[in-house]
Amino acid sequence: MIKIVKRDQPSRAIFFLTPILAIFLTLVAGGLIFYILGFKPFEALKFFFIVPIADKYGFSELLLKATPLCLIAIGLSFCFKSNNWNIGAEGQLTFGAIVSGGVALLFYEQEGFYILPIVILAGAIGGMLYASIPAILKTYFNTNEILVSLMLVYVSKLILDYLVVGPWSNPEGFNFPETRQFSDSARLPLLFEGLRIHAGIFLALASVVISWFVFYKTYLGFQMKVSGFSLKTAKYAGYKGKKMIILVFLISGACAGLAGVGEITGPIGQLHREVSPDYGFTAIIVAFLGRLHPVGIIFASLVVAITYLGAETAQIFMQIPKYTGQVFQGMILFFLLASDYLLFFKFKFIGSKK
Amino acid sequence: MHKFFIRSFVSSLVLLFTFTVAAIAKDVKAAFVYIGPTGDHGWTYQHDVGRKAVEAAGFKTTYVEGVPESADAERVLRQLANSGHDVIFTTSFGYMNPTNKVAKEFPNVKFEHATGYKREHPNVSTYAARFYEGRTILGTIAGTMTKSNVIGYVASFPIPEVIRGINSFTLAAQKVNPNIKTKIVWAFTWYDPGKEAEAAKALIDQGADVIAQHTDSTAIVQIAEKAGVYAFGQASDMDKFAPKAVLTSVENNWGPYYVDRVKAVANGTWNQKDTWHGIGDGMVVISDLDSQMPADLRSKVKKLQADLASGKVHSFTGPIYDQKGNLMVAEGKTADDGMLAGMMTYVKGVEGDIPK
Numbered sequence: 001m002i003k004i005v006k007r008d009q010p011s012r013a014i015f016f017l018t019p020i021l022a023i024f025l026t027l028v029a030g031g032l033i034f035y036i037l038g039f040k041p042f043e044a045l046k047f048f049f050i051v052p053i054a055d056k057y058g059f060s061e062l063l064l065k066a067t068p069l070c071l072i073a074i075g076l077s078f079c080f081k082s083n084n085w086n087i088g089a090e091g092q093l094t095f096g097a098i099v100s101g102g103v104a105l106l107f108y109e110q111e112g113f114y115i116l117p118i119v120i121l122a123g124a125i126g127g128m129l130y131a132s133i134p135a136i137l138k139t140y141f142n143t144n145e146i147l148v149s150l151m152l153v154y155v156s157k158l159i160l161d162y163l164v165v166g167p168w169s170n171p172e173g174f175n176f177p178e179t180r181q182f183s184d185s186a187r188l189p190l191l192f193e194g195l196r197i198h199a200g201i202f203l204a205l206a207s208v209v210i211s212w213f214v215f216y217k218t219y220l221g222f223q224m225k226v227s228g229f230s231l232k233t234a235k236y237a238g239y240k241g242k243k244m245i246i247l248v249f250l251i252s253g254a255c256a257g258l259a260g261v262g263e264i265t266g267p268i269g270q271l272h273r274e275v276s277p278d279y280g281f282t283a284i285i286v287a288f289l290g291r292l293h294p295v296g297i298i299f300a301s302l303v304v305a306i307t308y309l310g311a312e313t314a315q316i317f318m319q320i321p322k323y324t325g326q327v328f329q330g331m332i333l334f335f336l337l338a339s340d341y342l343l344f345f346k347f348k349f350i351g352s353k354k
Numbered sequence: 355m356h357k358f359f360i361r362s363f364v365s366s367l368v369l370l371f372t373f374t375v376a377a378i379a380k381d382v383k384a385a386f387v388y389i390g391p392t393g394d395h396g397w398t399y400q401h402d403v404g405r406k407a408v409e410a411a412g413f414k415t416t417y418v419e420g421v422p423e424s425a426d427a428e429r430v431l432r433q434l435a436n437s438g439h440d441v442i443f444t445t446s447f448g449y450m451n452p453t454n455k456v457a458k459e460f461p462n463v464k465f466e467h468a469t470g471y472k473r474e475h476p477n478v479s480t481y482a483a484r485f486y487e488g489r490t491i492l493g494t495i496a497g498t499m500t501k502s503n504v505i506g507y508v509a510s511f512p513i514p515e516v517i518r519g520i521n522s523f524t525l526a527a528q529k530v531n532p533n534i535k536t537k538i539v540w541a542f543t544w545y546d547p548g549k550e551a552e553a554a555k556a557l558i559d560q561g562a563d564v565i566a567q568h569t570d571s572t573a574i575v576q577i578a579e580k581a582g583v584y585a586f587g588q589a590s591d592m593d594k595f596a597p598k599a600v601l602t603s604v605e606n607n608w609g610p611y612y613v614d615r616v617k618a619v620a621n622g623t624w625n626q627k628d629t630w631h632g633i634g635d636g637m638v639v640i641s642d643l644d645s646q647m648p649a650d651l652r653s654k655v656k657k658l659q660a661d662l663a664s665g666k667v668h669s670f671t672g673p674i675y676d677q678k679g680n681l682m683v684a685e686g687k688t689a690d691d692g693m694l695a696g697m698m699t700y701v702k703g704v705e706g707d708i709p710k
Contacts, residue, residue, distance in 0.1 A: 057432075061429050064425070158542070161511075161542060162709075165511060165512055165513065165709075166512075166709075166710045167710075174471055174514060174695055174696050175513055175514050175696060175698050176447060176470075176471075176513060176514075177511060177513060178448075181451075196425075196428070196429075263424065263425055266425070267425035267428060268424065268425055269451070270451070272423065272448060273423070273448070274422055274423040274424050274448060275424060276424060277422040277424045277426060308426070309429070312418060312421075312426075312429070312430050312433065313433070315417075315418050315419070316385075316416055316418060316430075316433060316434060316437060317437070319416075321391075321419070322418060322419050322420050322421075323391065323419075323420060
């Protein structure tokens, strides 16, 4: 007989093992879905997870896709660790892209080494400004940051629509909804000839190192952790809660804004209506799959990035509907949350009594 | 004599070889990149109907659906170009820059971009449909069928394609009924059943008894069906979704063009082109006319359709005035393609301002 028993303490080993278990279960369930749909499961999984990164170009695309996810998820982990539910990273990304894109357009057809740093900085500031809205409303007016940050996503997309359709649209572009192309000085440099991976990856790596340092080596990191476990304890300890809320939102917004900069000054090179395929939302999955740990987030962003690439390859070569990629992302999160049950409970095998 | 035999043998070999090459060249593969799911109606569905026509003509095809216009488009295009496709159709405006970028890297692959204007390399063609001709038909029907003289129009984004449609529709409606007003609601989406339904309700509340749409979902015709007003199908024949409300639909018919272009690749006769086809070339198709329409209207519409096809009637024939009363097209003149391509002002009779 099997009995379910509550653990005295959440198991630390299982804490880091469950993401791997979740990925494994996703593969099994995914294979099963392919089988039911009438595809060969192993061949389908091969086209999903191996073929897309089998060459240099594919690997570069994987890193290109993982870069914004990693950057945003790192920023979100500051919020989530400290019990602040910022789910509006997509809006902060969009607003960061708007501000940095606007600055890049100011330097249209100008060259100079100073342009790119200004453009990048503008994106970070844009993201911070946008993240400060839910933060300030939460600290001073006690609003729910989930609602405010989410609603602001749609506002940011409407602002972007307005700008690319109206005042910022390309004067030579027959009124189509897009801006001019940025000058080369406003573009992130490519790392290798013929590949799309760009210098934005260094921003993501820097964010990983900095977040690790803050989380585990600073007083702020400790405060965040305590607030995450228990807000009351944090209050008793006399931490300045309001300051911290604003700070983590600003960090999160800056990261999302930088991800937006990476997209528009990297592979896209202009502003148009669709700068991000919902990276800000997918990064929430990445943050949790990576257990809000900087190193975990690196791996998680690679895993989730490959579901995008795999879905394309599987459709091109096997005619598997591309939306299975989203099914995979959903399954990973679902299995992760489900296996978190094991954190707090364990199975006990008891010999049956006669 | 001996020499002659060798020569003829060699030349027949060469001939055989050329035939084999031609046969291999016939074996072209076409790829299609879609912005949405293939579904059962709407923009992407119609492109997929076109793709199936290419298959029926004996060619192999591949498609990728739901490709965002973000940085992802470029990767999908490169992968298709890299995996043995000879011609790639990119079926949304936002693929314009990625299409031209990838075309540069693959000079032997042909690229066909829908609704764009950039042809930066000799292997890029563009194509679009003169949907405004279909809207001339819809305007004629709406102007005749309305009793309240208020016609609703759910628009997507303030770009020339949409403004042109509103104008063409309004001009045709005014021609049969000078008292009509066209009320516009901007939904700022191509596909969002919720928003589109809200827009349609708002227009019906304002007294509109005929609703036209430049968005993709069936929500509007279904709302019209419930409210007992008339509507028109967009992109696909939407009659089955709202049999009472839908008077007719303007269908996007890409099949003939796609088959034509893929055959041209196979025959080696493909060349760079900018195609803008209308009713005459069969790219814009008017669905069956509903029997609720009076017989004389139906025959009038049929005649108008034939005249638009032959070029006898042009949707934008002067005199055309803008909202402020300034002359846009002089009497007896027609708007040229340049003016149509960049059209960003409403004609007289349209209510409200273009969102800026």
